[in-house]
Amino acid sequence: MRKHPSKAVRDRAVKVLAGQVAPERKKVVESYQSVLDLKSDAGRGKAAFKKACATCHKLEDVGVQVGADLLAALRNKTSEALLIDVLDPSREVDPRFLAYEVTTTRGRVLTGIIAAETASSVTLKRGEGAEDTVLRSQIDKVESTGKSLMPEGLEMQLSKQELADLIAYLLKVGGAR
DSSP: TTTOOOOHHHHHHHHTTTOOHHHHHHHHHHHTGGGSSSOHHHHHHHHHHHHHHTTEEEETTOOOOOOOOHHHHHHOOOHHHHHHHOOOOOOOOGGGEEEEEEEEEEEEEEEEEEEEEEEEEEEEGGGGGGGEEEGGEEEEEEEEEESSSSOGGGGGGGGHHHHHHHHHHHHHHHHHO
16 A cells, blocks of 8 residues: 555555554564663764764754754654664654655666655655656656655664663753653
8 A cells, every 4th residue: 555556545554554563673672672771871872873863864963954853853752762763763654754766767766755846857855965856757656665764774883872872862952851
């Protein structure tokens, strides 16, 4: 349903299926619960943010705004919710940040969020704010991946301590206590 030709059906499927949890991501989140008990440091967390998140998120003048506005998203977040958001980014996805694949008539495949659409073109935005604009006459297919543009597997880039520090930093910037 998430790949249905009708945009209305795809959008509805995303909303209806938003609560479903991918089994492999659920296992990762469960195996990282101990992160929440580690002594953390928001200062080191800012460095972890720069390392793993700044290509698509911007906080405190660090990074590039591609994904969700974190200041708005961080309000009322708990450490548990942030752990899930980081490790299972496709569990709940705002439709504005769904990744799309555009296949050109020459077979080139581009991925990103749809940043702009006109009668003659589609513009995809990806990490570091890079954009690809493709003329509709050169598009063979456009389809949603049904997943967030935020990649899965950040646990491979961050140690458990870095993840604990990142969560502390996000909570601090978001105003949580």
